Amino acid sequence: MAVxxxxxSKVFSVxxxxxxxxxxxxxxxxxxxxxxxxxxxxxxxxAGGVAYIKAIGDQNTFHYILTAIGPPTVLVIKTExxxxxxxxxxxxxxxxxxxxxxxxxxxxxxxxxxILYSYGVVFxxxxxxxxxxxxAELGKLNLNKTAFRVFDFSRSMFEWFDLKAISSDSxxxxxxxxxxxxxxxxxxxxxxxFKFMFFDHMDRATDLPHLQYTEDxxxxxxxxxxxxxxxxxxxxxxLETVLFSTDPADRDMKFDETKSIDDExxxxxxxxxxxxxxxxxxxxxxxxxxxxxxYTKAYRERAVGTYVRGYGLTKVTDVQYLLxxxxxxxxxxxxxxxxxxxxxxxxxxxxxEDGTFTKTNYTVWTGSLGYGKPPxxxxxxxxxxxxxxxxxxxxVLIIFGGIFVCLKKKSDPLLVDVxxxxxxxx
Amino acid sequence: xxxxxxxPLLGSTDExxxxxxxxxxxxxxxxxxxxxxxxxxxxxxxxxFGSYFCYDNPAALQDTMIKDLKISESAFxxxxxxxxxxxxxxxxxxGFLIDKTFGxxxxxxxxxxxxxxxxxxxxxxxxxxxxxxxxxGRFIFGIGGESLAVAQNTYAVKWFQGRELNMVFGLxxxxxxxxxxxxxxIMQPIYKFVxxxxxxxxxxxxxxxxxxxxxxxxxxxxxxxxGYFDKRADRILQRxxxxxxxxxxxxxxxxxxxxxxxxxxxxxMYYVASIFxxxxxxxPSLANNVNSLVYIISAVASPVFGFLIDKTxxxxxxxxxGTTVTxxxxxxxxxxxxxxxxxxxxxGFSYSVLASALWPIAAQIVPNNQLGTAYGIMQAIQNLGLAxxxxxxxxxxxxxxxxxxxxxxxxxxxVALIASVLLYLLDASKGGKLNMSAKLRQIMKEEADREKEKxxxxxx
Numbered sequence: 001m002a003v004x005x006x007x008x009s010k011v012f013s014v015x016x017x018x019x020x021x022x023x024x025x026x027x028x029x030x031x032x033x034x035x036x037x038x039x040x041x042x043x044x045x046x047a048g049g050v051a052y053i054k055a056i057g058d059q060n061t062f063h064y065i066l067t068a069i070g071p072p073t074v075l076v077i078k079t080e081x082x083x084x085x086x087x088x089x090x091x092x093x094x095x096x097x098x099x100x101x102x103x104x105x106x107x108x109x110x111x112x113x114x115i116l117y118s119y120g121v122v123f124x125x126x127x128x129x130x131x132x133x134x135x136a137e138l139g140k141l142n143l144n145k146t147a148f149r150v151f152d153f154s155r156s157m158f159e160w161f162d163l164k165a166i167s168s169d170s171x172x173x174x175x176x177x178x179x180x181x182x183x184x185x186x187x188x189x190x191x192x193x194f195k196f197m198f199f200d201h202m203d204r205a206t207d208l209p210h211l212q213y214t215e216d217x218x219x220x221x222x223x224x225x226x227x228x229x230x231x232x233x234x235x236x237x238x239l240e241t242v243l244f245s246t247d248p249a250d251r252d253m254k255f256d257e258t259k260s261i262d263d264e265x266x267x268x269x270x271x272x273x274x275x276x277x278x279x280x281x282x283x284x285x286x287x288x289x290x291x292x293x294x295y296t297k298a299y300r301e302r303a304v305g306t307y308v309r310g311y312g313l314t315k316v317t318d319v320q321y322l323l324x325x326x327x328x329x330x331x332x333x334x335x336x337x338x339x340x341x342x343x344x345x346x347x348x349x350x351x352x353e354d355g356t357f358t359k360t361n362y363t364v365w366t367g368s369l370g371y372g373k374p375p376x377x378x379x380x381x382x383x384x385x386x387x388x389x390x391x392x393x394x395x396v397l398i399i400f401g402g403i404f405v406c407l408k409k410k411s412d413p414l415l416v417d418v419x420x421x422x423x424x425x426x
Numbered sequence: 427x428x429x430x431x432x433x434p435l436l437g438s439t440d441e442x443x444x445x446x447x448x449x450x451x452x453x454x455x456x457x458x459x460x461x462x463x464x465x466x467x468x469x470x471x472x473x474x475f476g477s478y479f480c481y482d483n484p485a486a487l488q489d490t491m492i493k494d495l496k497i498s499e500s501a502f503x504x505x506x507x508x509x510x511x512x513x514x515x516x517x518x519x520x521g522f523l524i525d526k527t528f529g530x531x532x533x534x535x536x537x538x539x540x541x542x543x544x545x546x547x548x549x550x551x552x553x554x555x556x557x558x559x560x561x562x563g564r565f566i567f568g569i570g571g572e573s574l575a576v577a578q579n580t581y582a583v584k585w586f587q588g589r590e591l592n593m594v595f596g597l598x599x600x601x602x603x604x605x606x607x608x609x610x611x612i613m614q615p616i617y618k619f620v621x622x623x624x625x626x627x628x629x630x631x632x633x634x635x636x637x638x639x640x641x642x643x644x645x646x647x648x649x650x651x652x653g654y655f656d657k658r659a660d661r662i663l664q665r666x667x668x669x670x671x672x673x674x675x676x677x678x679x680x681x682x683x684x685x686x687x688x689x690x691x692x693x694x695m696y697y698v699a700s701i702f703x704x705x706x707x708x709x710p711s712l713a714n715n716v717n718s719l720v721y722i723i724s725a726v727a728s729p730v731f732g733f734l735i736d737k738t739x740x741x742x743x744x745x746x747x748g749t750t751v752t753x754x755x756x757x758x759x760x761x762x763x764x765x766x767x768x769x770x771x772x773x774g775f776s777y778s779v780l781a782s783a784l785w786p787i788a789a790q791i792v793p794n795n796q797l798g799t800a801y802g803i804m805q806a807i808q809n810l811g812l813a814x815x816x817x818x819x820x821x822x823x824x825x826x827x828x829x830x831x832x833x834x835x836x837x838x839x840x841v842a843l844i845a846s847v848l849l850y851l852l853d854a855s856k857g858g859k860l861n862m863s864a865k866l867r868q869i870m871k872e873e874a875d876r877e878k879e880k881x882x883x884x885x886x
Contacts, residue, residue, distance in 0.1 A: 401847060
């Protein structure tokens, strides 16, 4: 019986495999990338640069505007589809000026598009602290005794490489060139990098944590490496992140954590977090999705994974000056920016007893920024087969074995409990 | 324990031929008396204490070792591979040699010597900062360590069969746990103490490991003492000497009954499922607490369960119970979010039940003159299983996660359960000797004694 079940399961898994192989990847959107539109690198300085990605679908189009001019920002605009080949226009001088009034409306989307929704993310600050007590949690630090650095991603403090030189059509990189020193330490020469990837189909990332992506999402890696942490020999980092959307500001965003027993895609991680811009109607809102794990070596594996801690959402107040330098202001203008729904949180990297950032001097964290209902992991058919075959056969054996024994016991006197025999001897 | 302490378990002192005088007559030293047996039990427990203590020296000093010797994680793990892989085969021969050539007394002494020598070489390697020499040390240590455990089991059966054997096995498990726990807690302070006294780096490490070696010497002394007392008891109790025809041949192994092999299957399939350390969704304090909790529970609970099993008999039912409960615990861990403490604590108990009930069964299956070999085989197969499964489990968890790993363990446990049910059936068809209740065993024994008496009287 066991043999037949194994055989059936084998056939089943082969069929599954064939189905998977036959399932060709269907492109659901057309991706068009423009780097530094309207800025000629050969003649002028495009600073950190701007990437403009258009993901054109049958129903609608997503416009992604990425820039490291000002704090690193991704702005996503959802529009109806138009037949025209129009895009964005940038007044580079005004955008680069950093002056609020000059910057206003220096980035414009072609008016032929009917805008449906906009949202996006701004990375505002990087915190560094010397975790001498190894708590790895921002709220538990004794701020009087902990050496603490704050790096503002402000225009005056950070200089970024021109993204055009280091990016490809499908992977946009925002890479730090240099920073001014905070307590004697700089972040320079590519030690900090954001990488954004765009997709025309639905699949799962090849790298851990194997997050699922769709044609409506982009995935990002945030990477820190080769930082001379100097006298902070137990350095840990945290990234302040701001999410905004064109929803009414009187309601709040939501940070959801979902637990699952299934960690097949991300071994050792049983949680997935979704930061929703529009919890009242999540299928028509944006989200930032991540699993609370980052990897401390370039070769990602479970053993080098450590924790990413999220903190409660707060309304943005103390980084307004950074938003005022960002592409958000350049696109919306200050009046409309004030109407946006905005909230922020910190993501801190590391966990007690993991040796801190300094141990490997490398951390990479992956998330995705998307629109609609966030993809949720489902137990894969492989695991279902493994569970049902692996546990089914023994359970069936035990049940039938049990019945067999009971029947046999009745008919075969040899199997009658020996104690009765022996007692009768006495 | 209290009940059995009240009455001398071996009542028929009239067979005594050698007159015991002086101290030898007292409760403590008279091999006929229970207290003497318990004193021997203490020595027996300390026999392998040294090897359990030193086995985990590297784990206790992991960070310092990696730093002082400037080695990689994998080179560090080598200290464990050099111990475990050779023992996939070696402890079978260890057990066989106990039966064939050495006898349990000489065997225990020789293997204790290996343990001590291995630790000394290991420490020496650290002292001169030669990792290959340390590997050699671990290899020698391994030759001794596992075979010493076999000798310990053989001793236990020799002294306690038909009495408190299950409890003794439980107590031995508990001592192995105590040994590694003490090591885990004491080695770092010793290291700090030595390094404060001016020795640094690998030199300090070497000295600390030499200090660990002292415990091995303690165990060696136990082996010598045990040898002396065992010989004395053989003489006084007039235990049967083996004739040359009775000694085991290597070919006897193939004639081991099927029940013995089922026992091996249960042993390996059950133990492989208990090796892993779960990483609780990034909560290191939880992981540490839970794992040490399981250790402490099994240390305390196994002698208690052993005692219970002694009182009730029916070892196979206990094995089935232990396996079933463990399956339930793993299912809880795999498929629910119930606090892992619940499952892990229960697992600590079921593990104790199994360890106390399983090993004594072998003594019922295999004649005493082949017991060393039988335990050697069980231990060897267990080592093989653990070594192989450690690799498989690592590969599974890295590629498919803990859920699939748990399912894998559940499958292993189901195989163990099936094997134990088969063991029960096979045994029942042969008269149910293994699963006899303690009461019935007593009755059968008395019956047998009476028969014997009758037969002895007949010729007169």
